[in-house]
Amino acid sequence: MNNLNGLKILILFLLAFGLQVSVASWLSIFGISPDLVIIFVVTVSIKFGPAAGCFWGFMAGFTQDVYQPIEWLGANTIALTILGFVVGQLEEKLLTLNTPAKVGVLALGFFVTDMIYYGITGLSRDIITNLFLTKSVPECAYTLFIGSIVFYLDRGKKKRHA
């Protein structure tokens, strides 16, 4: 990953968070909004590999954690770091991920991240089940829809990481 790529990812990072706190709430349907930050982490991991994936996963998770209850600090950080690394590894092993495969990875990543997050925050099983059905599933569907558009627009622009 060269300096120019680093700058590009930084801009994408700011853009993802900027859109998450502004556009995502406008796109909200019945309180369900897409998670642009997960799309960002998955995209970076696919394009730039596991090292960049876990670095930007860490940065994104920590940024989210700063505004969470203090007792949950580190939950998003760990979840998104793992997501970035795993997706990056997956990309390295499978080498070429087409758009449907990327969307599949995004779906898997979304659920895995949520499960890690719920597990770390120590919520009870009933609450997790309720959150999974009322929040995770619909938000995952919405995120996949937005993610597939992002991946489609980004097709053929793959850069090899160092």
Add this chain to the structure above:
Amino acid sequence: MFRAFRFIVDLFSQRHGVVAFAFFLALGLLMRQAPNVFRESIVSTVTSTIFYPVQLVANSLNEFRSLADENAHLKEENAKLRQETYHAREGLQELARLHTLVRFDDKWDYPIVTARVVGHNPGRFLTTLVVNRGSVHGVKENMPVFSMNGLVGKVTKADMGHSRVQLIVDPNLKLSVMERRTRVVGFLESMDGHLLTAMVPAHAGVKAGDTLVTSGLGGIFPKGIPVGTVKDVRKADIDVMRQMDVVPFQELSTLEEVFVMEKEPDWIIQELLDE
């Protein structure tokens, strides 16, 4: 400098990113294990030095765009308010008379600080806001925060020029509430950082559509701030209690301005908080 940066990048890229993964995962786990005081200092430092300035700039751009809309809206509202002022004056006079009659002394006579919301969680669980008023403006920790529509939360951290507000949907905020019709007192909490639930005694007969206000019993929030309406009532785990889903009066994701009430916690609560 550049060579050192290059060396770190190369080191982290080794073994297919395993080194980077181990490093960042360890940092995350350290954060999880750290005591709350240390976590608070991490959050405060990062918020003050990085996130607050960025959010302030982003928010200013956003605000500029909405000024024209807001101006038109304010003109319309001003016309309505002129009409309402007349009725309100009469109402206040009547209220003053009634207060004298029932020796009601529980009014909000605290100064109010108006604050602009400049940031909130970028994640999917909205539990915290950042506002552009801090200790120099008289804001202190544990001061109640509300909006035109109802209760928003309380100040958890007051820095010099900005403060962090814990919203009522934060699972760590438990709040004593009172149902306005039956006057029964219960408590409100959010177990998942998303939905609000309240518990009241079963005999009270609280039903869907009833209104909850702050009870004034917790020592932090004064009595009578509107909180929300009861959406659904069901049996709780304990037979003598009823659990209710509550819809807050204030939609928390669309907040732009809030009011901080310069009310410090009652002395006994302050002592408990200090401990």
